[in-house]
Amino acid sequence: MKYIYQDSTELPVQRDFIEDLKSLIDITARVIPLENSIIELKCKNKEALHELNNRITGMDIFEEKLSSLINKLLRDIGTEDLISCTDAILITCSENLGRKREILAIESRKIESGAAQEYQKVESKVLEVLTPFLISGIYGAEKRFELSGSINGVSGVMEGSVSGMQYYYRLWFTEEPLTVERLIDSLSLPGWTRTGILRKEEKIKMQDLSDFLVSSLEYDSEKNVRLILENKKANRKFRIEGGGSNYFVYEDEREITADKDLGAFVDMTTLVKIPEKIQNYLRENIRTYTLSKVLLDEEDAVSTNQIFDCLKVIAEQYGVIVHECLAKGHNKEEITIKMEEADGTRTEKYISKAEMYTRLSDVGSEGVEIAEILGVDSRAQIKDSKYLIV
Numbered sequence: 001m002k003y004i005y006q007d008s009t010e011l012p013v014q015r016d017f018i019e020d021l022k023s024l025i026d027i028t029a030r031v032i033p034l035e036n037s038i039i040e041l042k043c044k045n046k047e048a049l050h051e052l053n054n055r056i057t058g059m060d061i062f063e064e065k066l067s068s069l070i071n072k073l074l075r076d077i078g079t080e081d082l083i084s085c086t087d088a089i090l091i092t093c094s095e096n097l098g099r100k101r102e103i104l105a106i107e108s109r110k111i112e113s114g115a116a117q118e119y120q121k122v123e124s125k126v127l128e129v130l131t132p133f134l135i136s137g138i139y140g141a142e143k144r145f146e147l148s149g150s151i152n153g154v155s156g157v158m159e160g161s162v163s164g165m166q167y168y169y170r171l172w173f174t175e176e177p178l179t180v181e182r183l184i185d186s187l188s189l190p191g192w193t194r195t196g197i198l199r200k201e202e203k204i205k206m207q208d209l210s211d212f213l214v215s216s217l218e219y220d221s222e223k224n225v226r227l228i229l230e231n232k233k234a235n236r237k238f239r240i241e242g243g244g245s246n247y248f249v250y251e252d253e254r255e256i257t258a259d260k261d262l263g264a265f266v267d268m269t270t271l272v273k274i275p276e277k278i279q280n281y282l283r284e285n286i287r288t289y290t291l292s293k294v295l296l297d298e299e300d301a302v303s304t305n306q307i308f309d310c311l312k313v314i315a316e317q318y319g320v321i322v323h324e325c326l327a328k329g330h331n332k333e334e335i336t337i338k339m340e341e342a343d344g345t346r347t348e349k350y351i352s353k354a355e356m357y358t359r360l361s362d363v364g365s366e367g368v369e370i371a372e373i374l375g376v377d378s379r380a381q382i383k384d385s386k387y388l389i390v
Contacts, residue, residue, distance in 0.1 A: 001340070001342075002339070003340075004338045004339075005329070005337065006325075006329045006336055006337075011321065012321065013139050016337075016349070017321055017337050018351050021318060021356070023133055024311075025356060025359050027129065027130065027133045027137075028367060029359065029360075031126055031307055033363075034125055034129065036364075038126075041115065041119070042119070045111055045115040049108055052104050052107060052111075055104055056104050056105070059101060063097055066089075066090070066093055070086045070090065071086070119303070126302050126307060127291045127292070127302065131291040134160070134167050134294070135158070135169055138314055138317070139318065139321075140162050140317050141162040142160070142220065142222075143158060143160045143220065143221045144158070144160075144218070145157070145158050145220070145282065146159075147171070147216070148216055148217075149177060149178040149216070149217070150215070152177070153177065154172075154173040154174075155171060156171045156173070157169065157171060162317070163313045163316070164297045164313070165296050165301070165313045165314075166293075166294070166296075166298075167293065168292045169290065170289065170290045173285050173286060174287055175287075177213055178213065180212045180214060181211065183277055184270070185210075187208075187210065188206045188267070189251075189256060190206055190256065191251060191262070192204060193205040204261060204265060211232070212230060213231075214227060215229070219278050222243060223244070223275040224242070225247075225274050227240040236251075240271065244272075245272055247266075247271040296309055296313075311366075311370060312369070315370050315374050316373060319373050325337065333354065334350045334353065335351055336349070337349055353376040357376050357377055360374075
């Protein structure tokens with residue numbers, strides 16, 4: 001399937017842009033009220049704590065002024081007969097206010113503890129809502145994968161970043177070990193071996209690593225690769241790293257590719273295909289995934305209530321394609337793309353600016369701002385940003 005504009009030029013991202021737009025609108029409509037509810041809750045709790053603190057401060061001031069006043073009277077009258085009375089007054093006041101302070105402190109701790117639980121509950125819901133969208137819906141993001149494998153299966157993490165925004169996923173794969181054969185079909189690497197019956201000689205022998213386990217895998221959107229392969233006894237280990245047409249192979253810490261004899265037997269045509277094999281594995285075998293964290297300028301965007309700002313970052317990328325769709329389309333009130341099948345059959349898909357603006361404006365001022373960034377509000381001025389998307 002190929003995705004193209006109405007003038008038959010290809011979209012910079014080969015995805016169903018209309019469906020992604022709808023998803024972005026849906027996510028905005030769901031997550032903004034959640035974030036606003038946390039902000040409102042924080043304001044409410046802040047006011048309650050402020051009131052309690054004011055009451056405690058008032059007691060402190062009263063006790064201090066009462067002590068000052070009584071001591072002044074004692075000095076002015078100057079008789080020792082009053083000392084027992086003034087001491088009793090101050091002790092009674094201190095004990096009474098002490099109990100009151102403790103009650104208010106307990107109430108304050110309850111508010112803080114309950115608030116933390118409420119925040120966490122809503123923040124978890126925010127991450128849950130964002131989980132299906134962020135993993136593939138952010139255009140131009142640089143991604144990095146780290147997987148670890150064992151005989152029991154494979155798990156890993158994915159880190160994405162774009163324009164100061166970072167997001168992290170925990171990944172789980174099908175519950176079976178990841179072998180070299182399963183990841184990249186077949187692989188053989190050269191090594192020295194001693195052969196001969198009467199006289200031992202060192203010769204180069206190709207070893208089939210197809211049944212080796214992939215114990216560690218690192219991969220990024222620049223197609224850089226780092227693989228660690230181990231046999232089932234874990235007494236032999238190979239490392240493959242590189243990208244493009246340059247790859248380096250190690251057995252333990254000895255570089256095979258630097259050895260002029262062994263290096264000649266390394267099949268580089270097999271190694272340069274590894275990134276494509278990894279892409280296919282990731283595409284086909286991720287079983288479940290969970291969004292664990294979202295950062296904006298290295299701050300936790302969920303706990304600091306900056307998810308709306310993250311949506312604006314994403315909308316900037318989408319706005320570029322919306323602008324191009326309108327510029328290259330026949331109807332300036334609709335965002336339209338074409339989908340071309342392998343046999344050349346083409347179908348169109350669209351969404352109107354009015355529909356997008358209506359749905360986003362229902363969210364409130366935040367939705368209107370997203371609509372303006374996307375360029376579906378008549379007042380919005382979309383700058384020429386076609387190089388935003390990487």
